[in-house]
Amino acid sequence: MAELLRLYSYWRSSAAYRVRIGLNLKGLRYELIPMHLVRDGGQQHQPEYARLNPQRMVPTLMHGGRVMRQSLSILEYLDESWPERPLLPATARDRARVRALSQLVAADIHPLDNLRVRRYFEEEWGVPPVERDAWMRHWIAEGFQALETLLADDLATGTYCHGEAPGMADCCLVPQVYSARRFGLDMSAWPTITRIEQACMALPAFGQASPEQQPDAPQAQAASA
Structure with missing residues (x-):
């Protein structure tokens, strides 16, 4: 069974938006976990999330037990892990x-x-x-x-x-x-x-x-x- 992809995201975050597009272009299924960046002083500051991402930002992508941060790094990880429908060119x-x-x-x-x-x-x-x-x-x-x-x-x-x-x-x-x-x-x-x-x-x-x-x-x- 494939390991679950989980994306910590905020609806209006440009960086999370990039990764959502990349996941969709790859045809990958994922669980979206909303992180409200304004409500309650910013849910990204809660200790549990801060342990996942010390920058206290979105997106964060979980692939099984592996944690990926930074949108461009995540997109490259997706491209290397699922090379079909590439996000980067061949040369x-x-x-x-x-x-x-x-x-x-x-x-x-x-x-x-x-x-x-x-x-x-x-x-x-x-x-x-x-x-x-x-x-x-x-x-x-x-x-x-x-x-x-x-x-x-x-x-x-x-x-x-x-x-x-x-x-x-x-x-x-x-x-x-x-x-x-x-x-x-x-x-x-x-x-x-x-x-x-x-x-x-x-x-x-x-x-x-x-x-x-x-x-x-x-x-x-x-x-x-």
């Missing part, structure tokens, strides 16, 4: 390109607009929401400008970030576009990013991973009440 050169696109989002854009940054602005510095959101839009736009250039000027870009099959870079791009729209960013300046995101969202693997489809989303909880 070293192409893998380097996809990793660079993925890290542009995960390492350069996302850390500047995540929940920890927003809460620090509000709780420690008293930054008004309008100024906080302007910060978010600025840094997302800076990153998207570079990402748009890299995608638009490379023949390796196809229907998706790399070629004609969705992969790790698309797992990163789609949640970041979702976040950009959440903060009111006009996406018309980046037509290649928008085109790829629309192609991805036409696939069930992406739609089923979207925040509003998660069991801990407010809409889902209201519907089940």
Whole structure:
């Protein structure tokens, strides 16, 4: 019997969203364990979870008794453990390109607009929401400008970030576009990013991973009440 996959996730976490997409693209079944990052002071700070993930962040993936942390590391683990429907290309050169696109989002854009940054602005510095959101839009736009250039000027870009099959870079791009729209960013300046995101969202693997489809989303909880 295959060992159970369990994903600790928060419905609106971009990093958890990436992993949900990757699991879906792989066709892997998993148990989703919601971790509310705001309620009760943040459930990720509870001692039991902090022992699993000392960073007190999501996602965390459990594969049997093994613990995986950090979204890109988890995606690569999935690719190496279940090589069918690969998230990374076959050649070293192409893998380097996809990793660079993925890290542009995960390492350069996302850390500047995540929940920890927003809460620090509000709780420690008293930054008004309008100024906080302007910060978010600025840094997302800076990153998207570079990402748009890299995608638009490379023949390796196809229907998706790399070629004609969705992969790790698309797992990163789609949640970041979702976040950009959440903060009111006009996406018309980046037509290649928008085109790829629309192609991805036409696939069930992406739609089923979207925040509003998660069991801990407010809409889902209201519907089940």
